[in-house]
Amino acid sequence: MSDSGDPGVRWLSPDEQRAWQDYRQLKRLLDAQLARDLVRDTGLSEADYDALSTLTEVDGQRWRASELAARLEWSTSRLAHHIGRMERRGLVARENCDTDGRGAMITLTEEGLQTIRRAAPAHVASVRHHFVDRLTPEQLEQLSDIARSVVDHLPTPRT
Amino acid sequence: MSDSGDPGVRWLSPDEQRAWQDYRQLKRLLDAQLARDLVRDTGLSEADYDALSTLTEVDGQRWRASELAARLEWSTSRLAHHIGRMERRGLVARENCDTDGRGAMITLTEEGLQTIRRAAPAHVASVRHHFVDRLTPEQLEQLSDIARSVVDHLPTPRT
DNA sequence: TCGCAGTTGTTGACATGACAGGAAGGTGAT
DNA sequence: ATCACCTTCCTGTCATGTCAACAACTGCGA
Numbered sequence A, B: 001m002s003d004s005g006d007p008g009v010r011w012l013s014p015d016e017q018r019a020w021q022d023y024r025q026l027k028r029l030l031d032a033q034l035a036r037d038l039v040r041d042t043g044l045s046e047a048d049y050d051a052l053s054t055l056t057e058v059d060g061q062r063w064r065a066s067e068l069a070a071r072l073e074w075s076t077s078r079l080a081h082h083i084g085r086m087e088r089r090g091l092v093a094r095e096n097c098d099t100d101g102r103g104a105m106i107t108l109t110e111e112g113l114q115t116i117r118r119a120a121p122a123h124v125a126s127v128r129h130h131f132v133d134r135l136t137p138e139q140l141e142q143l144s145d146i147a148r149s150v151v152d153h154l155p156t157p158r159t
Numbered sequence C: 001t002c003g004c005a006g007t008t009g010t011t012g013a014c015a016t017g018a019c020a021g022g023a024a025g026g027t028g029a030t
Numbered sequence D: 001a002t003c004a005c006c007t008t009c010c011t012g013t014c015a016t017g018t019c020a021a022c023a024a025c026t027g028c029g030a
Helices: A014-042 A046-055 A065-072 A076-088 A110-130 A137-152 B014-042 B046-055 B065-072 B076-088 B110-130 B137-152
Strands: A062-064 A092-096 A104-108 B062-064 B092-096 B104-108
Touching: A014 A046, A014 A110, A014 B014, A014 B137, A046 A065, A046 A076, A046 A092, A046 A104, A046 A110, A062 A065, A065 A076, A065 A104, A076 A092, A104 A110, A137 B014, A137 B137, B014 B046, B014 B110, B046 B065, B046 B076, B046 B092, B046 B104, B046 B110, B062 B065, B065 B076, B065 B104, B076 B092, B104 B110
Parallel strands: none
Antiparallel strands: A062 A104, A092 A104, B062 B104, B092 B104
């Protein structure tokens, strides 16, 4: 669509176009590869992995639902659906919250714990193989800077 | 999970961890913002936009379904479902292929053409505002190099 | 010409996640 | 204590995308 006649539109230059397309390609292919590796090696989706590994971050592997959703940057609706599915698979459990009758506590089951312990090395190896080890330390730092430049100017969806 | 006792696992260093997390954050938030802008400004999803703008790439806005799927890097199943939905909205049309009885040709309708003509400036402005204009020319080039370093080492899903 | 393996596209079943709406519990002013 | 309002979580519904199965058709070798 860059051949439109509208002179008021600042179309992307070839270099800009290329950077944008390369980023989109990276996103598409890298994510697909990591998801394939993860499900092949562990039977987990990326969402499963994120949820389980976040649960291990605190002692007792016990999170208030709303805090887990905030940490994962998930809507509470998404959390409820996903936790429901993981509960049916025996990876997590729901308990009542002592101090707030509305609240729900999400905990790791023993099976969930075993699962994430088994999954983590494989997933880290996959991230390393397909991403970290492909880039120099300088490139990793450049990417961090780039990502934060963009993210910092995004309208904050936070709280 | 970086505190596991397994000495055979090469966990990510803090810098590596940060680059990986920053990349994931970029992906999540930037994509969400662009999708929000696009649907607000034009009523299209990113998939809709990609399909429509790819259709304009050739004379006559007429693609063989399998080639359109390949160009978009979509499965033929995804294409069939998505084209079906866009057809119901009047944006595209299906025709038979003259030279191959199995084939389908996908074309832009007049409404589809009007829609993408109207959408393109808004979407480019959004990409510019949230992405291109946040980065220096050097950073755009760095990002291209980074993306291609990673993508080039991925197992080729290509044909 | 026949027959059959390979291609092309569609469909149905299912998983995921967004959004809206609602139930249940908490909080604060009066 | 009451009542209005907020918070927290869950559920139904819908859009999207994946996978497997299938139908229709092509093209090639016998």
